[in-house]
Amino acid sequence: MPRQSAVTLFGEWARLGKDEGMESGHSPSVEQMIDSVINRVPEKFSAIDVGCGNGWAARRLARLPGCYRSSGVDGSEQMVRKARSIDPGGDYFVGNLPGWRPEENVDLILSMEFIYYLDEPLQFFGTLHDDWLSSGGSVVFGLDHYLENESSIYWPDSLGVPMATLSMGEWRDGLESAGFRDVEALQVCPREDWSGTLVLIGTKA
Ligand SMILES: C[S@@+](CC[C@H](N)C(=O)[O-])C[C@H]1O[C@@H](n2cnc3c(N)ncnc32)[C@H](O)[C@@H]1O
Known part of the structure; x- marks a missing residue:
């Protein structure tokens, strides 16, 4: 299959209405991601959804108590x-x-479901840590495509889009190397033949 950029592919998905399927499919994992990180955020906080698609998770963050600004970028x-x-x-x-x-x-x-579309995702962890986050701020990533989730390994070929295929340990080490503290990696919403969404959390000192 010819290779195209993820942005081109998902632009087409938006045109076809497939963003709504991502919203319903990803929502249970995002709820658990929010539950896992919420005790790290200040009482009043700002948030951003990176690789936000149609923005549904940015709107979910906006509804959280204490969230005074929520934005999305795609x-x-x-x-x-x-x-x-x-x-x-x-x-x-x-x-x-x-x-x-x-x-x-x-x-x-x-x-x-965004970070692995970057050519250098672990380098981007450093950018988020150094340039995007306030002191004491936190990140939470959800990934369905990772080495241990065998059902996801064929995605780069089937979608025709480059993806970084890293192990849970590599993602976790990447967050720590970028300077994040209290790094956690957990798997949520597993099913038969599906290892679940890998959730990565870290906090800037
Ligand atoms: C799998 S979709 C996930 C969208 C959304 N987070 C969700 O769960 O519904 C990945 C998104 O990342 C965006 N994306 C991929 N590569 C990107 C890049 N280099 N810069 C900005 N956005 C990018 C795509 O346009 C797409 O909307």
């Missing part, structure tokens, strides 16, 4: 157009990562 104009049509008052940005960065630092970064 490289696909079609996805961001969709986010804005659902939530005209929301803060959604078209941004090609890793180059884009928010105007203000944030307290919580959430990212579901």
Whole structure:
């Protein structure tokens, strides 16, 4: 299958309405991601969803008690157009990562099923730690594609999109090497023949 960029692929998915399937499919894991990280965020906090698709998780974060600002960034104009049509008052940005960065630092970064589309995802951990997060801020990532989740290993070929295929240990070490403290890696929502979403959490000192 010819190779294309993830942004091109997901722009087409937005056009076809497949963003809604991602929302319903990813939602149970994102609920658990939020539960796992919420005790690390300050009483009043700002949040951003990185690789936000149609922005559903940014809107979920906005509904959390204490969240005074929630935004989303995605490289696909079609996805961001969709986010804005659902939530005209929301803060959604078209941004090609890793180059884009928010105007203000944030307290919580959430990212579901995005990070492995980057050429250098572990390097991006360092950017998030050094340049995006406020002191004491936290990150929570959800990944369905990782080495131990054997059912996901064929995705780069079947989607025709480059993906970084790393082990749970490599992801975890990457967060620690980027400077994150209290790093945790857990698997949520496993099923038969599915190892579950790998959830990675870390906090900036
Ligand atoms: C699998 S989708 C997940 C979307 C959303 N997080 C969700 O769970 O529904 C991955 C998203 O990452 C975005 N993306 C991929 N590579 C990107 C890049 N280099 N810069 C910005 N966005 C990117 C795609 O456009 C797509 O919307």
